[in-house]
Amino acid sequence: MVQLWALILVFWSQIVMGQDMHSQxxxxxxxxxxxxxxxxxxxxPESPLAIVRACFGAKALSDKAARxxxxxxxxxxxxxxxxxxxxxxxxxxxxxxxxxxxxxxFLLEIPSLSDHYFWIVINKKRERASSVYxxx
Numbered sequence: 001m002v003q004l005w006a007l008i009l010v011f012w013s014q015i016v017m018g019q020d021m022h023s024q025x026x027x028x029x030x031x032x033x034x035x036x037x038x039x040x041x042x043x044x045p046e047s048p049l050a051i052v053r054a055c056f057g058a059k060a061l062s063d064k065a066a067r068x069x070x071x072x073x074x075x076x077x078x079x080x081x082x083x084x085x086x087x088x089x090x091x092x093x094x095x096x097x098x099x100x101x102x103x104x105x106f107l108l109e110i111p112s113l114s115d116h117y118f119w120i121v122i123n124k125k126r127e128r129a130s131s132v133y134x135x136x
Contacts, residue, residue, distance in 0.1 A: 023104075023124035027083070030104035034120040037132045038074070038108060039067050046134040048073075051114050073113045080109040084119070094119045095135045 025033075042049040052070045053061070061069075073079070084094070084105040091107065098105055098121045108118040116134035123130065 024126050025104070025122060025124060027104060030122040030124075031106070033122055033130060034104070034106045034132075037120055037130055038118070039070060041132050042066075044131070044133040046116060046136075047132045048108065048110060048113065048116075048118050048134065051116065051134065055113060070113075073110050076110075076112045078109075078111045080107070082107050092117060094121065095133065096121075 038048050040049070041047055042053065044050060049066060049070055052073065053066055056066075056069050084091070084100060084107045086093070086100040088107075094105060098119070102124055104122040104124060106120040106122075108120060110116075110118070114134070114136065116136040118132065118134040120132045121130060
């Protein structure tokens with residue numbers, strides 16, 4: 001768990017803290033929500049939690065056990081969590097074309113789990129439900 005918090009601190013040190021003037025949710029709130037979604041939402045078959053269940057045969061495990069397996073993967077040093085701005089080079093755009101101006105979009109890479117890019121999308125005006133999904 002300590003490594004997960006260290007990952008969050010590194011993330012914060014890489015961006016300028018503040019609030020988007022058009023947002024009803026701060027970057028900090030969006031980050032917290034994004035991490036909660038990663039650890040709880042398996043509605044997309046390519047979400048991190050769904051892939052943990054598929055890769056580790058965890059379909060029969062409890063939600064708590066599957067989350068613990070995912071946390072283990074998140075704590076690995078190869079994991080990358082960053083805010084997507086749309087200006088990144090060599091990073092594909094979110095699969096569903098979400099706009100960084102209208103959404104807080106986070107990119108999550110967990111190479112120890114999968115070659116997927118995972119996208120966590122939090123609408124800045126709360127006009128749409130938040131989501132987490134992946135693609136490779």
